Amino acid sequence: MIIAALRVVTTNNVVHAALWLVVVLAGAAAQYILLAAEFVAVTQVLVYIGAVMVLFLFGTMLTRARIGTESDLNNSYKKLGIPVALVMLVAMGVALLGSFGDEKLPQTDTVVSTQEISDQIFGPYLLPFWALSFVLLAAVVGAIVLARKD
Amino acid sequence: MFVNQFLFLAAVLFCIGVYGVVARKNAVLMLMSIELILNSVNINLLTFALRNGSTDGHTFALYIIAVAAAEVGVGLGLVLLVYRNKKTISVDDLSEMRG
Numbered sequence: 001m002i003i004a005a006l007r008v009v010t011t012n013n014v015v016h017a018a019l020w021l022v023v024v025l026a027g028a029a030a031q032y033i034l035l036a037a038e039f040v041a042v043t044q045v046l047v048y049i050g051a052v053m054v055l056f057l058f059g060t061m062l063t064r065a066r067i068g069t070e071s072d073l074n075n076s077y078k079k080l081g082i083p084v085a086l087v088m089l090v091a092m093g094v095a096l097l098g099s100f101g102d103e104k105l106p107q108t109d110t111v112v113s114t115q116e117i118s119d120q121i122f123g124p125y126l127l128p129f130w131a132l133s134f135v136l137l138a139a140v141v142g143a144i145v146l147a148r149k150d
Numbered sequence: 151m152f153v154n155q156f157l158f159l160a161a162v163l164f165c166i167g168v169y170g171v172v173a174r175k176n177a178v179l180m181l182m183s184i185e186l187i188l189n190s191v192n193i194n195l196l197t198f199a200l201r202n203g204s205t206d207g208h209t210f211a212l213y214i215i216a217v218a219a220a221e222v223g224v225g226l227g228l229v230l231l232v233y234r235n236k237k238t239i240s241v242d243d244l245s246e247m248r249g
Contacts, residue, residue: 002162005162009166009169009186017179017182018182024163024186024189031196032193036200040211048185059226063229063230074175076242078172078173081168084172085168088168096154096157100157104152105156112199117205117209120206135220136216136219139224140223142224142227146230
């Protein structure tokens, strides 16, 4: 999964990057199942692998004249990005090791049921749910307005 | 299973995503790197949800997935508009707002 993530940011082919991103997202869904979050994992597969990847491939198709390897996908900050990412990784790693050490996750036999999540969403988190509905509506309208031929 | 094994995976994914945002010039590839970052945040949220025995993290993760989907939709609409007007989606060539 980490190798796939590295390929997403280093490959010279946009379509290959999208397909490697599918591997990363599927791996993330597997991690969610390991973390006893099956509803989130199913949502991840449906929304990300189903919808977002189709959007990415459509975007690639509509904005590029040719499908193939390109050499000018990276900008001049490419060398600068490696130390930035490494410094962040070392900082986060030190913080995580200091905070959690070898603490183990509790062993559970039950996964979090969809009913519990829906009780959360339609209970204490109802207002964010409304806000999210408006965000999605605005995104749909905005995408149509932006992509419309006028 | 250790807490840290998931948190480190998330940290590595986050750093790879940051590197992608910094290094990529193609706008579609930058959006893909942002997806990597959002997924690492989701892994973190679900790890702490399991650790603390609460379901709040699951709700947040679902909201993040929905917001990411909206963001990709609008982002690709913007990229499409930029491509239609300028025939390129390289973010280095978009310098009209430079002071």
